[in-house]
Amino acid sequence: MPARKSKSEAQRAPEEFDDAVLRSFVGYNLKRAYLTVHGDFIASLAGLDLRPTQFSALSLIVDNPDISQTELARALSIERSNIVLVVDDLEGRELINRNRVKTDRRAYALRATLKGRRLHDKAVAQIRAHEERVLARLDPAERRTLIEMLNRIER
Numbered sequence: 001m002p003a004r005k006s007k008s009e010a011q012r013a014p015e016e017f018d019d020a021v022l023r024s025f026v027g028y029n030l031k032r033a034y035l036t037v038h039g040d041f042i043a044s045l046a047g048l049d050l051r052p053t054q055f056s057a058l059s060l061i062v063d064n065p066d067i068s069q070t071e072l073a074r075a076l077s078i079e080r081s082n083i084v085l086v087v088d089d090l091e092g093r094e095l096i097n098r099n100r101v102k103t104d105r106r107a108y109a110l111r112a113t114l115k116g117r118r119l120h121d122k123a124v125a126q127i128r129a130h131e132e133r134v135l136a137r138l139d140p141a142e143r144r145t146l147i148e149m150l151n152r153i154e155r
Contacts, residue, residue, distance in 0.1 A: 005135050038135050044130035048123055053078070055123050057086045058112065062120045095119060115140065133137035 003129065024026045038052075045055055053076070060075050061067055067075075073083035090096045095116030103108040112120065135143055 030078070034069045040130050040134050041127065044126045044129055045123060048119060048126065050123055054090060055084055055120075055127075057083070058090060058095060058116060058120050058123075061090075062112045063111045066099075068107050069098075069107060070107070072110060090116070 002113055017026075041052065044122045045051065050058070056076055057072060060072055063143070064071075069083055069087055070080055072078075072087070073080045078086070087096070087098060087108075091098050094113055097111050099107050105145065131143075134144075138146065
C-alpha cells in the first residue's frame with residue numbers, strides 16, 4: 001500500500017517551496033519564465049493548427065521570399081534533414097510553394113502563398129496578444145530591455 005501524503009504535503013502549492021538557491025541562477029529563472037511564456041504561446045497558436053517551429057519557418061519564408069531550405073534550416077538552427085519535414089508540412093497545407101532554383105537543381109526556393117501569408121498575419125496578431133498577456137507586468141521600455149538582454153546572451 002503506498003504511503004499517504006500528509007495533509008500539508010497534499011496542499012502545498014509550488015510557490016510555497018523554498019527555491020531561493022535555485023532562484024539565484026539565471027538558467028533556472030529563464031526556464032521558469034520560458035515555461036510560462038511557451039505554454040501560452042502554444043495555446044495561442046493551437047486554434048490555427050500551427051506549432052512553434054511551423055510558425056517560425058512560415059514567418060521566415062514570408063519575410064524572406066525565395067529563401068532556400070538550407071538557409072531556413074540555418075536560420076532556425078535545425079538540421080537540414082529535419083527542415084524537410086517542416087517544409088513538406090507547410091507545402092502540403094498550401095501555405096508555401098517550393099520552387100527549383102534555376103542555378104542549382106538540388107536547391108529549392110521557398111515562397112509563401114496568399115493562404116500562407118494570411119495565416120501568418122493571423123498568427124502574428126495572436127502572438128502579439130499572447131505577449132501582451134504574459135508581459136503585462138512589464139512596461140514597453142522593460143520589454144525592449146528584456147529582448148535586448150536576451151539577444152545579448154545569445155550572441
